[in-house]
Amino acid sequence: MPTAPRSTAPTEFAYLGPEGTFAEAALGTVTGSPGTVGTRPEASVAAALTAVRNGECAAALVPLENSVEGSVPATMDGLVTGDPLVITREVFLEVAFVLAVRPGTDAADVRTVASHPHALAQCRGRIAELLPGADVVPAASTADAARRVAEGEFDAAVCAAIAADRYGLDALVTDLADHPGAVTRFVLVEPPGGLPAPTGADKTTITAVVHDRTGALLDLLAEFAVRGISLARIESRPTRERLGVYSFSIDVEGHVSDRRVSDALAALHRRCAEVRFLGSYARADEQPGKPVEERVGDQAFAAAEAWVARVRAGTAV
């Protein structure tokens, strides 16, 4: 059924719910004190992105990658297809897991353990050691698993301590992760609009599909290297067109308002089969990144352009 057009701009921020997910905790660092900005739990990353694309929410906070398990495919793929969305902020959250059970449950009673696949993967070794006979079941999120344990569907959930509290569960084991100190990187995405102002410690994210020819990826990387732009992350995802055609998801240091970055993106636009700009935003770690060589600083670009203009005008050689 067609929905009536909205009369007011959306204000709520969507996140992977239900209440008690790491995504909700990360969103709390963006929205500040509770009540300042409305938050809305969604059943999946895809649903959170859809809520922004269809105008129901102003933004969505979604997990992009984890320091132990790598990228979150639902987010990577959700940003590459569909109406454009751009990242306006990133948040790093240290994730620690507990094994949550209904009060009175012992390890010997646990036959099923549920969680988000990324959380299960980060605790794979400990689960196998503590619960060798248990079935491991994927859930939509860590808090979804906790809620379903409270409802009696599963015996245990791998979730945040706050989710165990929220759903009245006990933490049978704390510090469950195989690699303590894991960090998940979340990004706030919004419909394209004004860009966040450069801070001097920024990141730019793009996706690019290269033509199927020898050296295409090397050529793409060279566009960044010759302009002194450091890559912070690169990985490939299938485009789902056919085997062998990939979309490269890339973070580089710098802001699109830096001449070296905009110049590199323009070169990629000429060179690649497809490029999507996914945002320039402040780095969560506030680190300035690698020093920018003088030859690729904004002043060097301005001086070079002024010289070309003089050449074109016939006043310089």
Ligand SMILES: O=C(O)C(=O)C[C@]1(C(=O)O)C=C[C@@H](O)C=C1
């Ligand atoms: O299920 C949650 O609590 C989430 O916020 C999702 C998610 C993820 O997608 O990686 C976030 C952080 C943890 O690494 C595990 C799960």
